[in-house]
Amino acid sequence: MILYIWLCVPLVALWLYLRKTYAYFKDRGVNHLPPVPVLGNMARPVFRKEHAIHNLCRLYSAFPEDRFVGIYEFVNKLTVIRDPELLRAIGVKDFDCFSDHRLFTSKEDRLFAKSLFGLTGQKWRDMRSTLSPAFTGSKLRGMVPLIQDCSKNLVRQLNEEMKESKSGYLDLDSKDLFSRYANDVIATCAFGLQVNSVAEKNNTFHAMGTKMTKFEFVQLAKMFIMIIFPFINKFVEISMFSKNAIDYFSKIVLRTIKDREENNIHRPDLIQILLEAKKGTLTHENVKDEKDAGFATVEESNIGKGIVKRAWDDDHLAAQAILFFFGGFETVSTTMVFLIYELAVNPDVQSKLRQEIDKCYKENQGKIDYDTINQIKYLDMVLSESLRKWPPLPAIDRICQKRYNLGKPHNKATKDYYLETGSIVFIPIWPIHYDPRYYSEPTRFNPERFSDDNKHNIKPFTYMPFGIGPRNCIGSRFAITEVKAMVFELLRNFEVTPSPKTRVPAELDPSNFTMRLLGGNYIRMKPRNSSVL
Structure with missing residues (x-):
């Protein structure tokens, strides 16, 4: 009893x-x-x-x-x-009443607790003001050549693989392809590294990035525990992310900052921004008539335009670069996957967009920069609609x-x-x-x-597609420019069609908590007619 x-x-x-x-x-x-x-x-x-x-x-x-x-x-x-x-x-x-996100990790978690996503209150405001100059059009103009090197490298690798293919075309897992492209862009623009994961399938930088961003059973179990028992944060340190991967990226950031300080190296990337923030020399440029990257670009609020005197420690600086990797690796590659899918299943849209790209390339004699990419109106319309139909942040x-x-x-x-x-x-x-x-x-x-x-x-x-209000996505201009540069080079060189494995219409896979297509993210790429190149 x-x-x-x-x-x-x-x-x-x-x-x-x-x-x-x-x-x-x-x-x-x-x-x-x-x-x-x-x-x-x-x-x-x-x-x-x-x-x-x-x-x-x-x-x-x-x-x-x-x-x-x-x-x-x-x-x-x-x-x-x-x-x-x-x-x-x-x-x-009433933003002041709703200025913070909730966290699914311990407050001591090095990735989110000290990143722009995890910071709260005045620390978040100060970090937002510190980082916002990194994502203005004037800064992105310097980064576009780095992005273009990655997109052209992607095209070269695809051409080589097509030449080796007996069929003359490639049936590809677009998620893997664009994850590697996004990985290489982040490596060069955020970490100051030259990485070619499109060709080198097993390079360490990409492997560590995949390890950090891949949500498997253990990560999902931890997330559910934090959702159901949020008070556990007070007693146990739980991180959903690989400590080895976080340590790997942190060491790269801090080692690069130290090397640039000692050797007086300057490069137009996020590491340079973090270095200036550490020195307290980062300032907001007074740029008149700043042009947006497109319709989906979010506007920086007055919070992001403030002057900050706060000194940031190394962990805070490394956390921003790691968060930039996390956001860019997953959300940007997801955006690319669904945009290319829509172009494959809507050949009329693809044809019209290719004509606009060819026209732009010819008028500018092949010299494409930040402004010319963002002046292609139909490219912006196509991307804006793709972000409407497939927002990388569903909620x-x-x-x-x-x-x-x-x-x-x-x-x-x-x-x-x-x-x-x-x-x-x-x-x-x-x-x-x-x-x-x-x-x-x-x-x-x-x-x-x-x-x-x-x-x-x-x-x-x-x-x-990039959130609302002062806490919107700080990197919207960068993400839009990165995707446009990739689409520009791909459509100038290839035709995209559904592969036999492509599911039409598209349907999200219910067995996956992230945005994956049922049956896989497959597309077919083949070279364009040489007479139109």
Whole structure:
């Protein structure tokens, strides 16, 4: 009997806890889908029945008239914002109430805790101001030749492999190909290294990058633990990332900074920016008529334009370079994968874009720089639509830092809903990009949405591929320029078509928590007719 009682007590306690937890939104008049005990609304993604993105879309579409809805992420209570005006308030107007992200790692984690993503409060503001000069058009102009070297090297390697191929074409895993291209760009622009992972398949830099960014069972298990038991941060140091990989990249950064200091070496890359930040000589340039890299480019807020006198230690400097690698390796390569997929399955768009690229190349006599790449309007339209249809960040979050009134969730609500301090706000970028109220035929790839005649019709805060407000992606200009340089060289030299393995229409793989296509990311590349080169 005593044993029976001891077994029942924790079960009853758990049942009472879950009952109270899952009554949260109902008690406050916020619509939500029925939760499953412990798993909340995450059962279908956890059991690989549905991709997490589609799970979020199902919730978003279930209550089309609501300004916001609730979702249970296991036992966490997330408020999902659907109303663009609320997004404006949270992302910009009342940014001070929502300035921080939540972390899934220990506060002592060297990668995120000291990086721009993980820093909070004044330290984040100071680091944002420190780094923002690195991503202006004037700085990127110096980096474009480094990016172009990588894109031309990619073309050379593909040409060599095609010559060796008996078929005269290549069926490729585009994720592997573009991960290697992104790896080489980051190596040269952020770490000051010359790496050719496109040709050298087993080079250490790429292997360590893959090790750090690949989410396997162990990483996912750690993430779920941190989501379900966030308080564990106070007792145990948990990092989802390989310590060996982090140490490897940190040593490269610090060794390069030291070498440049001792030998007075200057190179237009992120290491140089970090070196200037360490010395306190980094300043914001007063550049008039700064041209954006394209429609998707985010605007730097006044926070990023502030003057900073703070001295940063080596760990802080290394963390920024590592975060730059993490963001560029995964999100940029993912953007490339889906853009090239859309060009392969939309040959009319590919043909029109190639004509624009050929025209630009001829008019500039082959001398392509930052400004000429970003003046190709149709290239920007195609990339903007690809980012709309396949945003590399499907959703982002913010932590509410003081009690905040969101108002009534819908017309039938009888009382306002208040976010408590520490509440999590979820911004569903992907579902908003597919909302037919904002984009007609949202599943159709239509670059004309972003033409000069149409782009003014896009409602503010319904297009967010790089986030919103002062905490948006600092590297949007760099990412856009990197992708455009790659597309420019590829289409000037090759035709892209679906391979026999390409799945049309595309569908996300529910067995993967990242953005991977069901059946693989395969495409076919073949040389263009030599007469048009």
